[in-house]
Amino acid sequence: MKKIINNPDHILDEMLDGFAFANSHLVERVVGTSVIARTYRQEGKVALVSGGGSGHEPSHAGFVGKGMLAAAVCGEVFTSPTPDQVYEGIKAADQGGGVLLIIKNYTGDVMNFEMAAELAEGDDIEVAHIVVDDDIAVEDSSFTAGKRGVAGTVIIHKILGAAAESGLSLQELKTLGETLVKNIKTIGVSILPATVPAVGKPGFELKDDEMEYGVGIHGEPGYRREALKPSKDIAEELMAKLKDAFDWQKGDRYGVLVNGLGATPLMEQFVFMNDVAKALDREGLDVAFTKVGSLMTSIDMAGVSLTLVKIEDEKWLEYYRMPVETTDWA
């Protein structure tokens, strides 16, 4: 394992301090916690809180700021944050308008975020939650009942963040979030596994010429291994899976996210985007927005995921395009 770290056991603490130091114009680390909260406050409006295990940077702390998340709760690497840490996140985020939790669908996250919501109700903070399960690769997985939550979560942060900033109520945001979840689907491919620092070796093995479709962002098994294919073949495979899942018609409108899984250079992400663009054109889909970058990573995993968002309401695009002040949404 070659990593620029000190003690693997101190990574979360050091990373959060480094993040807060670098971005003190936007965020602070809540003292004694693993919560990154924005310094901007919008009294009376709903605050969004997300988070989960670390190792997915810039998710989620990189999306804390005006127009997106009010706070991110950061667990140890690939480990759900504890209920008390999520509770600290809720308290730090609350602006008096209630708090919406955006939870990726992993059993530990769902359980701990829900327990935290109960704690917060004792403080008279109104809390609601949505669960994101955009990964269509597999049903049920190592740490998940049902489908996993992956890169599509960031699109939900963006759209709900703008909606919260615009003054939607907690119930309205929950309803919008649940509608978005139904319309966002993701599938990916891994060509190199990730190494959790405290483990010291890759979480799974791939042969020198091998890739695996549908690997999860913690290295959970996917649905098929085969010899490494050209980008255009990978794009075809992922688009075919998404077509099955959405059952789209020519002329349907979609937003597109090509997400790098950590160690994959932008160069490859743009080559892949180009192949996806050709496939979108061939399918006759209307592209409402596109984004490319490493937004929901798996430490140093190499690979990409493709997220499509079926646009059912023009308002979603307005929210998507609203300016934000965060460290990682450009």
Place this chain on the structure above:
Amino acid sequence: MKKIINNPDHILDEMLDGFAFANSHLVERVVGTSVIARTYRQEGKVALVSGGGSGHEPSHAGFVGKGMLAAAVCGEVFTSPTPDQVYEGIKAADQGGGVLLIIKNYTGDVMNFEMAAELAEGDDIEVAHIVVDDDIAVEDSSFTAGKRGVAGTVIIHKILGAAAESGLSLQELKTLGETLVKNIKTIGVSILPATVPAVGKPGFELKDDEMEYGVGIHGEPGYRREALKPSKDIAEELMAKLKDAFDWQKGDRYGVLVNGLGATPLMEQFVFMNDVAKALDREGLDVAFTKVGSLMTSIDMAGVSLTLVKIEDEKWLEYYRMPVETTDWA
């Protein structure tokens, strides 16, 4: 070599098409060229053009947009763009106020950008240039007479971009750029080498427990190899080199950029940032701004660089903080 590509010989073309497709709200690929130009125009103002070999994404195309570059000229991987391509970039960028070329100090880049400037003068476009040589690791290198230009270049894009947007003249921008170059210094460390797709194997070799200080962004040799050290020791080494170069006094004011070299996760970059923060504090330096991210990469090289900017004028910070509309400056 495991990469998500099609034919290594077509990477530049496919990457540029993918980039332009994904970011059509901000940029376009100038037809028949390897130029990415912004769609925003500011008639009569100076336009900034940068570029160089590809493989450093998001540099430079990711910084094209309102408030930063007017165009980026993208060569083949690790290869200077030809004079005619730079000339196309100048013509696409020109808004009638002259064009400033921001050139990283590599012999091929300097020669080709200067030849392009001569071509443009035949079209009555006033062109000036600055050469960035912020890398203090070594004097002279594989492709460079003098010091190399690396991550500090992005800070120059940001500050000069805002200054151009604010209406400074070509001569004023050249002078400001030259002053900035004198006050920006960078040094890095590599723990894993990059693989140029058309070559198919790493550009140099490092043992499993080895790192190299001062490696260039094309894999040019650095100044010392040793066993992989903890992040805090790497921070000490790089800060000591920068201290020698700047000869700073307690209370001096600096901007800070921690730059990932491609495959290094943000997790490690923030751990390293935390160690740099401690060293800055110990030195008694006043931190004017900090930025962390993979801005000037070397394909899939793992490692980080540290850039310091000595702030000589508050105006620089005003320019640094001005909002931009690009794909990769958040």
